[in-house]
Amino acid sequence: MNFQLTTKLLLFFVLLLAACNSPKEDADRPPNIIYIMADDHTTQGFGAYGSRLASLDPTPNIDRLAKEGMLLENVFCTNSICTPSRASIMTGQYGHVNGVHDLSGFLKKENQHLALELKELGYQTAMVGKWHLKYAPDAFDYYNVLPGQGLYFDPVLYNSEGIGEKKEIKFNEGLNREVSAQTYEGHSSDVITDIALNWLKTKRKKDQPFFLMHHFKAPHDFFEFAPRYTDYLEDVEIPEPASLWYNANNGSIGTRGVNDALTDTIGSSIGHRNIIRNMGMHMKIDPNIPDPEYKKLAYQEYLKRYLRCVKGVDDNVKRIFDYLKAEGLEDNTVVIYTGDQGFMLGEHDYIDKRWMYEESMRMPFLIRYPKLIKAGSRADAIINNTDFAPTMIELAGGKTPDYMQGSSFKSILETAEEPEGWQQETYYRYWMHMAHKHNNPAHFGIRTKKYKLIFFYGRDYKERTGKAQKWANNPASMSSFETPASLGVL
Numbered sequence: 001m002n003f004q005l006t007t008k009l010l011l012f013f014v015l016l017l018a019a020c021n022s023p024k025e026d027a028d029r030p031p032n033i034i035y036i037m038a039d040d041h042t043t044q045g046f047g048a049y050g051s052r053l054a055s056l057d058p059t060p061n062i063d064r065l066a067k068e069g070m071l072l073e074n075v076f077c078t079n080s081i082c083t084p085s086r087a088s089i090m091t092g093q094y095g096h097v098n099g100v101h102d103l104s105g106f107l108k109k110e111n112q113h114l115a116l117e118l119k120e121l122g123y124q125t126a127m128v129g130k131w132h133l134k135y136a137p138d139a140f141d142y143y144n145v146l147p148g149q150g151l152y153f154d155p156v157l158y159n160s161e162g163i164g165e166k167k168e169i170k171f172n173e174g175l176n177r178e179v180s181a182q183t184y185e186g187h188s189s190d191v192i193t194d195i196a197l198n199w200l201k202t203k204r205k206k207d208q209p210f211f212l213m214h215h216f217k218a219p220h221d222f223f224e225f226a227p228r229y230t231d232y233l234e235d236v237e238i239p240e241p242a243s244l245w246y247n248a249n250n251g252s253i254g255t256r257g258v259n260d261a262l263t264d265t266i267g268s269s270i271g272h273r274n275i276i277r278n279m280g281m282h283m284k285i286d287p288n289i290p291d292p293e294y295k296k297l298a299y300q301e302y303l304k305r306y307l308r309c310v311k312g313v314d315d316n317v318k319r320i321f322d323y324l325k326a327e328g329l330e331d332n333t334v335v336i337y338t339g340d341q342g343f344m345l346g347e348h349d350y351i352d353k354r355w356m357y358e359e360s361m362r363m364p365f366l367i368r369y370p371k372l373i374k375a376g377s378r379a380d381a382i383i384n385n386t387d388f389a390p391t392m393i394e395l396a397g398g399k400t401p402d403y404m405q406g407s408s409f410k411s412i413l414e415t416a417e418e419p420e421g422w423q424q425e426t427y428y429r430y431w432m433h434m435a436h437k438h439n440n441p442a443h444f445g446i447r448t449k450k451y452k453l454i455f456f457y458g459r460d461y462k463e464r465t466g467k468a469q470k471w472a473n474n475p476a477s478m479s480s481f482e483t484p485a486s487l488g489v490l
């Protein structure tokens with residue numbers, strides 16, 4: 001064998017060896033996607049978002065996504081309440097298009113678009129935890145979900161595998177379905193993560209990329225935390241927001257009434273201000289204690305319970321991270337963490353969500369995917385929850401379907417810059433006029449990076465006949481109230 005031939009053969013074998021060792025399959029394969037969403041986990045309840053509570057270090061594990069990936073500063077929901085936000089995430093559409101305006105909204109299989117699109121792109125799909133869209137998540141290959149809100153302790157979940165007891169459950173007025181349900185012992189955050197990990201370990205097909213939606217119930221009200229967190233923050237004074245006490249510039253005649261005549265009924269409060277619904281009532285603070293003491297006690301108890309739930313979520317997120325690391329999946333998996341909307345933790349003396357005000361409208365959004373996203377990056381582009389599905393679809397190698405209204409922000413993840421023509425505003429609408437004794441008037445509005453305009457139009461969006469749904473004429477909730485705008489005062 002002459003020297004030239006030997007060299008050529010050697011080169012051939014070197015190249016062959018290199019080809020065998022190259023991670024071609026991994027590199028060519030779209031990434032796995034784990035979409036983790038907590039319920040009502042607001043940006044103030046994170047370390048990474050730098051709020052007044054950051055000094056308490058409430059989310060050391062979740063914050064890793066910001067350190068190793070990107071934190072998005074201006075992500076907003078299009079309607080700050082559970083079911084509509086989830087519907088916008090699944091469909092890439094606003095409520096007036098997908099038909100989910102309020103908590104009675106639903107998505108049938110054919111409208112569970114995100115799961116259908118990712119399946120079409122070759123993904124194995126799974127949905128675990130709080131779903132809250134009435135019809136079963138049948139568009140997923142696997143599901144194991146809470147019926148409706150579900151329970152914090154020893155929750156029942158129903159599954160796609162036909163395992164467990166056959167149960168008929170009422171999901172909506174006139175919608176009873178038989179499901180295969182199992183009861184799981186323990187706190188819902190632990191249970192949901194156990195189920196997700198079990199799916200990853202035993203049901204995941206290694207020859208397909210996977211898409212897992214991992215939805216916690218916590219820290220939704222009423223903030224029932226696992227007993228192991230009872231001592232967490234027990235001796236800590238939780239910092240108060242300044243607007244808990246000084247709220248002069250908040251609201252308008254549409255929310256305060258003429259000469260503040262409505263402030264005792266509009267928007268559930270921390271202390272005694274709202275006489276119909278306030279957090280002191282829920283925290284069982286002695287109503288005979290006057291403000292400011294009552295308000296202080298209610299706030300401290302509220303925040304401690306909320307943050308203990310957050311701690312439980314954060315610890316469980318670490319279990320997912322640990323699994324990805326142990327399996328060598330960290331680099332080829334997109335990990336997203338978000339909450340389904342923001343939440344009022346006493347800012348402007350409000351509790352709950354629903355408002356287009358900042359703390360309620362803003363969603364946390366942290367994402368890690370080292371192949372695309374620079375560690376420690378941030379972006380301030382205006383994004384809303386109709387953009388989530390298009391982005392995940394593009395990350396999976398697809399294109400935004402025409403029927404979706406949102407836009408993919410994949411290029412923003414890559415560069416932290418807005419592409420030319422990127423949206424400069426986001427639209428919002430809260431439809432549930434004066435519902436649930438939180439008594440938030442219905443409103444719509446628009447927000448840019450600099451400005452926000454909100455219109456409180458003062459009426460429900462439909463005639464309600466069912467007793468439970470009849471918010472507009474419910475004397476117990478004072479919701480026969482009409483805003484000044486609807487009466488032509490403005």
Ligand SMILES: [Ca+2]
Pocket residue numbers: 039040081082220340341
């Ligand atoms: Ca929610």
